[in-house]
Amino acid sequence: MGRVCLLKLINLKKVMRFNNTLSTWAMSLVLGAVIVGCSDDNSTSDDSKNNNSVELKNHSKTPAFVYAMPGFEKLEIFSLISSEDQLKDSPDFVFGGQPDGAGFMKDPKGDGYLMITNHEIMQSVSRVYLDKTFKPVKGEYIVDGIGGITRLCSATLAKPEVHGFGPVFLTAGESGEESMVHAIDPLGSTAMKSNTDRVLPALGKASMENAVPLPTDVSNGKTIIMIGEDQGYSSSHQSAGQLVMYIGNKGDLQNGKLYALKRKSGGYTEMDMTKGNQYDVEFVEIPGAKDMTGAQINQKNIDLGVIRFSRVEDVDYRKGAGKGNEIYFTATGQASGGAPVKGYTMWGRVYRLLLDKNNMLTGKLSVIAEGDSNPGNNLINPDNLCVTENFVYIQEDGDSYYADAKHDSYIWQYKIADGTYKPWLNMKHDRNNAEWQKNYNQSGQLQKFGSWEFGAMEDISDLIGVPNTFSVNIHSHTWQKDEFANADKAGVNKNKEGGQVVIIRNVER
Numbered sequence: 001m002g003r004v005c006l007l008k009l010i011n012l013k014k015v016m017r018f019n020n021t022l023s024t025w026a027m028s029l030v031l032g033a034v035i036v037g038c039s040d041d042n043s044t045s046d047d048s049k050n051n052n053s054v055e056l057k058n059h060s061k062t063p064a065f066v067y068a069m070p071g072f073e074k075l076e077i078f079s080l081i082s083s084e085d086q087l088k089d090s091p092d093f094v095f096g097g098q099p100d101g102a103g104f105m106k107d108p109k110g111d112g113y114l115m116i117t118n119h120e121i122m123q124s125v126s127r128v129y130l131d132k133t134f135k136p137v138k139g140e141y142i143v144d145g146i147g148g149i150t151r152l153c154s155a156t157l158a159k160p161e162v163h164g165f166g167p168v169f170l171t172a173g174e175s176g177e178e179s180m181v182h183a184i185d186p187l188g189s190t191a192m193k194s195n196t197d198r199v200l201p202a203l204g205k206a207s208m209e210n211a212v213p214l215p216t217d218v219s220n221g222k223t224i225i226m227i228g229e230d231q232g233y234s235s236s237h238q239s240a241g242q243l244v245m246y247i248g249n250k251g252d253l254q255n256g257k258l259y260a261l262k263r264k265s266g267g268y269t270e271m272d273m274t275k276g277n278q279y280d281v282e283f284v285e286i287p288g289a290k291d292m293t294g295a296q297i298n299q300k301n302i303d304l305g306v307i308r309f310s311r312v313e314d315v316d317y318r319k320g321a322g323k324g325n326e327i328y329f330t331a332t333g334q335a336s337g338g339a340p341v342k343g344y345t346m347w348g349r350v351y352r353l354l355l356d357k358n359n360m361l362t363g364k365l366s367v368i369a370e371g372d373s374n375p376g377n378n379l380i381n382p383d384n385l386c387v388t389e390n391f392v393y394i395q396e397d398g399d400s401y402y403a404d405a406k407h408d409s410y411i412w413q414y415k416i417a418d419g420t421y422k423p424w425l426n427m428k429h430d431r432n433n434a435e436w437q438k439n440y441n442q443s444g445q446l447q448k449f450g451s452w453e454f455g456a457m458e459d460i461s462d463l464i465g466v467p468n469t470f471s472v473n474i475h476s477h478t479w480q481k482d483e484f485a486n487a488d489k490a491g492v493n494k495n496k497e498g499g500q501v502v503i504i505r506n507v508e509r
Helices: 003-017 024-037 044-049 294-304 434-440
Strands: 066-068 076-082 099-106 113-119 124-130 136-143 152-158 168-173 181-184 208-213 222-229 243-249 257-263 278-285 315-317 326-331 349-356 359-370 382-387 391-396 410-415 421-427 453-459 469-480 497-505
Touching (some): 136 181, 168 222, 243 359, 359 410, 391 453, 434 469
Parallel strands (some): 152 208
Antiparallel strands (some): 076 497, 152 168, 168 181, 168 208
């Protein structure tokens, strides 16, 4: 950020401290507008390309919990931060367990970086400061278990240079059908961590996994946000999971309209759609969604005949100029007593949705990968997604412990050009290593396939000026210590799992 721009930002924040009539959300929007409007400001990418200070190495005392699969030996893997690390400038901070959604940005107050992370089970969001070498030096919580209200899963850091508004951390709640998306200021005060007024009713109420704004070069002057509902079928939730779209004026997250995905030919059953075929789809409006309960939205989706997916756990769009209308999302799957639920995927699927740039409410839907045809060997409960210009990285969450599972949770690399995919990354469980088991298997469940799961995978290449570099979050569920409990000091959750973030170089984009 240029010097003049930074001065404007600091002065604006001083003024706003004394204006109690402005909401936190308004502050975020105005800050975002200032960042966009600075004539001498270079983009994050341009600034970082001139930065030679970054030194990627193991900063955590905990070894990396993942390793490369055959064929990907060129990957370089570093442990960035783990729950047992003590950071120099905040020795009492504990990086909580289940790190899921994440976002990175430059620190506008210095020459370092910020890492914003959901901690799912804790209902919290942490902010970790990294110095100019990309070493974590300080941590704190900007949302605690009180302010989070519900479990917080995947998330997206909206940035003005990409999405036309922000910076704002959109983190989705998934504790039942009345949960909502939160809009968190990544630069906000820790004094607000217990605030419960940062939710966005206009984005609907559902057991949501992520809220992903599309880039400005395909949003036609609007703000378009794709939302995945992590809900399976049950007698109390017969619409199952939905793919939802919010459309509002640019930067407006309060007054837009909400839509859900439907087949133009009718038919809402997921398993009626098969791999190798395309289906004409459209988004249909859920009228008055902002003022409806989640139960009412659920019933309206049934009335509209929208497609019933088995748990839409993550959504992402293809990167590259003008490619953001190509959407990918997962249906994680569900089972009943170890058997499929009729009409729904059990082992999981990945879908591709190509939206019409001239009418973003319509498009073509297809299944690109699925695990049901080869149970236990192919996909097992795909959860998070990371889409680049040429690849889709499919991250598994196999802790449903299906009896026929034949491997631990993988990240698969899917090649968009030809539709092939293969295991790219695996979890390091070292089941025959007694010392490893002692250190990281306090719960005793590490012998099961899929005991750990992946969280967010983020491309940080342009931000730090190091090509083909990504972060990956890890839920190391069996690693449990008393000192990890109540990391946010809110006293809401007694979970004592540890977690980790790794950095991986030489990732194909």
